[in-house]
Amino acid sequence: MGPIGIILVVLGIIVFFILLWIIGGYNSLQTGKIKVNEAESGIDVALTKRFDVLTKMVDVVKGYAKHERETLEKVIALRNSVHLDQASIQDKQKIVTQMDEAMRAINVVVEQYPDLKASENFKQLQMSISDVEEHLQAARRVYNANVSAYNQKVQLFPSNIIAGMFHFTSREFFEAEEYKRKDVEMNF
Amino acid sequence: MEYNQLLKELETQRKLITKRLLYSIGIVVVTLLLGLIIGQNSQGILIGGFIGLFFSFAYVGTSYSKYKKSFKDKMMPLIIEKTGLELKYDYKDGVGQNTVMHSGLFKKPDRYHCEDLMYGTFDDVRFMSSDVHMQERRVTRDSKGHQRVEYITFFRGRWFVYDFNKEFNGIIQVREDGFLQGAKWGLNVKKISLEDVEFNKKFKTYATNQHDAFYVLTPSLMENIKKLERRFPGRIYFSFIGSELHIAIYHSKNSFEPPVFSSIDDQFMSAQVEDILILQDIVKELRLNRNIFK
Numbered sequence: 269m270g271p272i273g274i275i276l277v278v279l280g281i282i283v284f285f286i287l288l289w290i291i292g293g294y295n296s297l298q299t300g301k302i303k304v305n306e307a308e309s310g311i312d313v314a315l316t317k318r319f320d321v322l323t324k325m326v327d328v329v330k331g332y333a334k335h336e337r338e339t340l341e342k343v344i345a346l347r348n349s350v351h352l353d354q355a356s357i358q359d360k361q362k363i364v365t366q367m368d369e370a371m372r373a374i375n376v377v378v379e380q381y382p383d384l385k386a387s388e389n390f391k392q393l394q395m396s397i398s399d400v401e402e403h404l405q406a407a408r409r410v411y412n413a414n415v416s417a418y419n420q421k422v423q424l425f426p427s428n429i430i431a432g433m434f435h436f437t438s439r440e441f442f443e444a445e446e447y448k449r450k451d452v453e454m455n456f
Numbered sequence: 457m458e459y460n461q462l463l464k465e466l467e468t469q470r471k472l473i474t475k476r477l478l479y480s481i482g483i484v485v486v487t488l489l490l491g492l493i494i495g496q497n498s499q500g501i502l503i504g505g506f507i508g509l510f511f512s513f514a515y516v517g518t519s520y521s522k523y524k525k526s527f528k529d530k531m532m533p534l535i536i537e538k539t540g541l542e543l544k545y546d547y548k549d550g551v552g553q554n555t556v557m558h559s560g561l562f563k564k565p566d567r568y569h570c571e572d573l574m575y576g577t578f579d580d581v582r583f584m585s586s587d588v589h590m591q592e593r594r595v596t597r598d599s600k601g602h603q604r605v606e607y608i609t610f611f612r613g614r615w616f617v618y619d620f621n622k623e624f625n626g627i628i629q630v631r632e633d634g635f636l637q638g639a640k641w642g643l644n645v646k647k648i649s650l651e652d653v654e655f656n657k658k659f660k661t662y663a664t665n666q667h668d669a670f671y672v673l674t675p676s677l678m679e680n681i682k683k684l685e686r687r688f689p690g691r692i693y694f695s696f697i698g699s700e701l702h703i704a705i706y707h708s709k710n711s712f713e714p715p716v717f718s719s720i721d722d723q724f725m726s727a728q729v730e731d732i733l734i735l736q737d738i739v740k741e742l743r744l745n746r747n748i749f750k
Contacts, residue, residue: 310667402622406671413651413670 293430300418304439307411311360311442312352314404315367319347321396322367322374328390329377336373343370357440364404371397408442415439462530466720469523473716476519480512487511520716527714528572535725536574539732543576547712550586551615559695559702560627560643562611565590570615572712578736579745581619585735587711588615588704613690613706616735618744620701626664628672630681630694633660652678658685672696680741703738 269277326340333340346366355363378385419438422431430436484505491504528547536545550570557564568590575584591607598604627645645662648669655661655678663669673681685692690707711731715724739745 307666402674403667403671405674406667409651409670410666413649413666416651417649 290430290433293427294434297418297421297427297431297434297436300414300421301436303414304411304418307407307414308357309353310407311404311411314400314407315352315360315363317400318367318397318404319343321393321400322370323347325374325390325393325397326370328387328393329374329384332381332384333373333377336377339369339373343367357442361442412441412443415441459534462534463720466523466526466531466714469519469526470714470716470719473516473519473523476516480516483512483515484508523716524714527720528712531714531720532712535728536732538725538729539736541576541578541732541736543574543732543735546573547571549573551584551588551617555617556588556590556615556702558700559697559704561629561631561693561695561702561704562590563592565610566593567591567607574732574735576735578739581621581739581744583616583618583735583739585614585616588613609708611704611706612708612710613704614711614734616701616703616705616738618701618703618739620696620699621744621746622672622696623699624668624671624696626668626697628661628663628669628694628696630659630661630673632658632685632691632693650678651675655682658682677742680743684738684741701742701744 322343326343330337330340343366346363350359350363352360352363378390384390421427422436422438485508487504487508488501489504491500491502491507494500495503532545532547536543548571550573552570553565553568556562556568556570568588570586570588573584573586575582577583588611589609590611591609594606594608596604596606627643629643629645643662645664646666648661648663648666649656650661650669650673652675659681661669661673681694688705688707690705693702693704693706695702695704712728714720718724
């Protein structure tokens with residue numbers, strides 16, 4: 269084999285390894301993206317459950333609420349208007365904040381009416397909401413962990429080259445104030 | 457029986473063991489000499505030595521068994537009383553092999569031994585604990601083709617089982633060592649990386665799914681697991697399965713054994729009390745008594 273042949277073989281080997289690296293890098297980024305999307309649907313599931321329990325709670329306390337009625341009705345309206353699968357992560361954060369407001373309003377009402385607090389129906393809902401909160405917090409942490417891993421791939425060298433080539437962009441974290449690195453405490 | 461009277465009785469039994477230990481040295485020396493005189497060769501010494509050792513073991517063993525039985529039958533209930541915990545104790549029983557295997561923490565042993573079972577309830581959390589010793593049978597051949605069977609210990613320590621306050625499907629394991637052979641005993645788990653870097657460095661976490669791992673291992677639980685790990689020497693393992701939490705502490709020690717070469721004193725008693733109070737401390741530290749649904 270002549271010198272040109274050797275150069276061609278070496279170039280072929282180099283191109284082969286570059287291709288392998290690009291394929292590997294692309295797949296790794298794509299996997300990261302899928303994981304982030306899966307984790308986001310986990311948040312959607314938890315939010316839907318939270319909406320459902322919250323709506324039931326609003327139904328129960330509505331009759332007792334005078335001053336908080338408007339806040340509670342906002343949640344019902346939100347429930348009917350929002351499509352979680354189409355909402356951005358910022359929108360989801362806003363939804364969580366509004367739901368938190370509703371939770372606080374429910375809290376205020378419940379504190380004023382001990383008979384409501386003691387009712388079996390309400391106790392059942394309390395149990396459900398506590399579990400839903402735990403799941404929502406878990407979903408948020410899973411999402412953020414996956415976003416962190418994915419963003420590192422997108423931003424760090426050399427995988428950022430492949431990310432740039434295929435237009436992979438960093439994703440935003442889900443950071444609802446109330447959930448920052450602490451366990452959920454539902455106090456009624 | 458009064459505490460001081462019991463202490464005296466145990467001390468007498470302990471002294472008898474040490475006395476017999478000294479006598480047994482004499483027995484071995486005598487049988488060795490007899491073997492040498494009668495046999496006139498190394499084989500005679502060997503036979504003499506074996507006979508001496510056999511009698512010595514029997515001689516010391518009977519008094520040790522009696523001492524151990526007295527300690528466990530009479531002293532342990534008093535120690536448990538000192539803890540203030542309401543628990544039942546049976547030194548002949550332990551956490552069953554099926555329960556231990558249910559945790560999925562270790563492979564099936566070829567030899568299983570358990571003792572010093574304690575069980576009860578604290579703050580509505582049911583628990584049980586015992587010493588567990590697991591060994592695997594290993595057959596080796598030397599260069600001459602002779603087969604040798606030995607039993608290798610892969611776990612020796614305390615095993616705890618608690619009610620766990622969250623329900624989920626699947627299994628979550630937190631281990632101080634890796635889990636390279638996990639697939640061997642049929643667990644369909646994957647390695648999970650949590651957001652606590654220090655926790656990830658200290659432990660390897662495996663779970664059937666990522667969401668369950670994050671659901672169970674909250675930031676505060678991870679902090680408390682780290683605290684618990686710092687408290688115990690040896691390796692520590694956690695398995696969350698169904699509504700149970702298994703904690704295995706591999707420290708190669710046999711708990712609640714009476715001392716032979718020193719007397720039972722206040723220091724020893726306090727150590728035993730502390731060892732039992734671990735049952736309650738774990739509930740508090742891991743907040744197992746916190747009902748999230750309350």
